[in-house]
Structure formats: structure tokens, C-alpha cells
Amino acid sequence: TPNTSAGVVAGPATPSATAYTTVSGSISADTTWAAGVYYVSSNVTVSSGVTLTILPGVIVKFNSGQYLNIQGALNAVGTASQPIVFTAWTDDDYGGDTNGGGASNGTPGYWSRIQFNDSTDDAASRLEQVVVRYGGSGTYGNIYQTYANVPVVDSEIRDSSNYGIYTNQSSPLIQGNSIVDNGTQGIYALYGAPQILDNTINGNVNGIYAQYSTPTINGNSITGNSNYGVYHYDARNAPEIQGNSITGNARPARLPMSAVPGPAAGNTLLPNSYNKLEIQKNKMSSSMVIS
Secondary structure, three states, rough: OOOOOOOOOOOOOOOOOOOOEEEEEEEEEOOEOOOEEEEHHHHEEOOOOOOEEEEEEEEEEEEEOOOOEEEEEEEEEOOOOOOEEEEOOOOOOOOOOOOOOOOOOOOOOOOOOEEEOOOHHHHHHHEEEEEEEOOOOOOOOOOEEEOOOEEEEEEEEEOOOOOEEEEEEOOOOOEOOOOEOOOOOEEEEEEOOEEEEOOOOOOOOEEEEEEOOOOOOOOOEEEEOOOEEEEOOOOOOOOOOOOEEEEEEOEEEEEEEHOOOOOOOEEOOOOEEEEOOEEOOOOOOOOOOOO
């Protein structure tokens, strides 16, 4: 007959609603966060040459002001039914009342960011089917890429106290995401040439803010932002915008001449509160029809 050790319950068991694993410091060997809630009590750094893999359904909650720093690789690929969640310690919507403080919600800027660096292994790193919310303390946004090119795909990036995604000298693929309700820019591209494709960008100050950068901006729905849908800080040789719906913003776009869409580009640029397209001086890449 099978033996059951004292204190072990045979059959289905329900884990505690407040159970979690505390993590902090450096990860110096390949590691998998496989299930449940992980509490980042102080900053976590994934060392160069090391991969942190996070499996579908895992919830990562951050203490106030803390961040996840990727010197090696982060592979976080969830599913539509089991996204991977990065959120505030106080966010009871995911993982329940893990902080034991009674009913509470996260607040924008509660924790800091997920950061990718020049040493990050871009080929081994990916954010897909993840939810990232309530970060942004320290002015780096929910996701910060500096000299890195890590794809961010089919994810929800929201409720940052400043940027949703901040890319610095980086050219990642940013595709199929919902980037909503962030405190300043939905996407802030400083230098580099990110591929910004097929996203929904809503409820930010500016949807996309490009400074000294040449992003490709195609197929996005950019609506309900309180200033510009797309704003170029200066006249770089950015490619023509194509296939975007830029409506319901205060202003549709401020573009360098090279990015101004031709008649076949398939953009919808009105209605907005002020239906004018602002153009900065450089060379056009296509014909333009004004009517």
C-alpha cells in the first residue's frame, strides 16, 4: 500500500493566496521561474552570459523603486491565456493580496523598470505575451532598452508614470502591443531605428516621440493621446509612415518631410482635435497630394 508522510495532504491542494518566492541580488547561473508569484524585494541583475527564463502564468511583483536589470538574457514568453505579469507589490489584481495589506491597487511609478543593456544577449531575449504595468520610477519607463534590440511582441505595456517603452540607441522590434495610459510617451525613441508595427497606442501624452531617431512606423492604431499621435523632435531621414490610423488625438503628427505619407501610404490622419499635419524640413521620400 502507498505510504503518505505525516503532514502531507493526498489529492488536490490549493496553495495559499499569499504564497510567493522572494528574489533579489545577482543571478549568476541559468535560472527558470516556473510558477507562482515572485517578489523582487530589491534589484535583481541577470549576469552577463546567464539566461533567466520565465514561464507562462508567472507573476513578478516589485517592491517600491526596484527593477530587473538584464546583463545576460531574459526569455519571458507567455501565452494569451497565461501571460507573464510584471507589476507592483501592491497590485492585488494579479496574484492576490501577496503583501498582506488588504485590498489595494498598484499605482504608476510604484516600481522602476525592466532594463536591457549593451551586454544583453538580444538573440536569446524576448518579451512576448507579457503584461508590464505600474513601473516608471526613475524616469526610465516600464521597459528601458539602452544599446539593446530585444523584441517586445503581443504584450500589454501600461500605467507607467512616464514612458511605456523607452529605447536609447536601440532598434528593437515593437509589434502587436497595447501601449496605453502611460504618463508621458507611449514609446520614446532616442536615437536608433526601432520597428514600431501594428500596435495600439492609446491614452498617453504623445503616442510615439522620436528624438534623433528614425523609427519605422507602420500599421499602428494611435488614438486618444492628449498631444501628438506621432512627434518627431527634429528632421531626421525617417521612412514614410504607412498604414496607420492616427485619430482622436490633440494633433495627428509632426513629421520630417521624408516621413510624410504619399497618397498610396494608406494612413488615416483625421479626425483629431486640430486637423493639421506639421512638417519639418528635409527631403520627401514620395509624392504628396494636398486636398
